Amino acid sequence: MTERTLVLVKPDGVKRGLVGEVISRIERKGLSLAAMDLRTVERSVAEEHYAEHKDKPFFGELVDFITSGPLVAMTVEGPRAIAAFRQLAGGTDPVEKATPGTIRGDFALEVQFNLVHGSDSPESAERELKLWFGNS
Numbered sequence: 411m412t413e414r415t416l417v418l419v420k421p422d423g424v425k426r427g428l429v430g431e432v433i434s435r436i437e438r439k440g441l442s443l444a445a446m447d448l449r450t451v452e453r454s455v456a457e458e459h460y461a462e463h464k465d466k467p468f469f470g471e472l473v474d475f476i477t478s479g480p481l482v483a484m485t486v487e488g489p490r491a492i493a494a495f496r497q498l499a500g501g502t503d504p505v506e507k508a509t510p511g512t513i514r515g516d517f518a519l520e521v522q523f524n525l526v527h528g529s530d531s532p533e534s535a536e537r538e539l540k541l542w543f544g545n546s
């Protein structure tokens with residue numbers, strides 16, 4: 411069953427020149443891009459995107475970071491695209507959870523600067539794709 415998921419290369423990934431690396435891994439896995447856009451987001455979009463974390467102590471820092479510079483937003487599609495991209499990304503903590511061979515495991519050190527976002531469920535993907543790309 412083909413799914414769509416929202417992938418972000420966050421501002422740290424863009425600054426470090428890792429956009430091509432992330433796209434390459436997505437494509438080599440067999441997933442494909444259905445939409446892609448370089449943009450700097452408003453705080454309101456970032457706050458809505460991360461609404462589930464609004465009561466966490468790091469929420470302000472997270473919104474500051476995600477709005478700090480351009481990011482790349484993509485609609486990625488393919489069979490089990492949601493889980494497949496989460497596998498490519500690796501766990502949230504790039505040292506404790508992400509294993510070598512994953513994007514975070516290979517290129518990141520700190521949880522705040524873990525390079526990529528991928529929707530974590532079909533419900534999140536639908537909500538996030540609507541927020542970032544309208545009705546794609």
Ligand code: IDP
Pocket residue numbers: 468471472501502521522523524526527528530
């Ligand atoms: P995920 O991105 O792997 O789905 P979530 O738990 O949804 O992880 O957290 C969203 C984002 O919030 C993470 O990717 C990370 O950038 C940031 N984050 C998570 N925990 C912390 C923390 O303890 N301090 C700072 N930022 C955090």
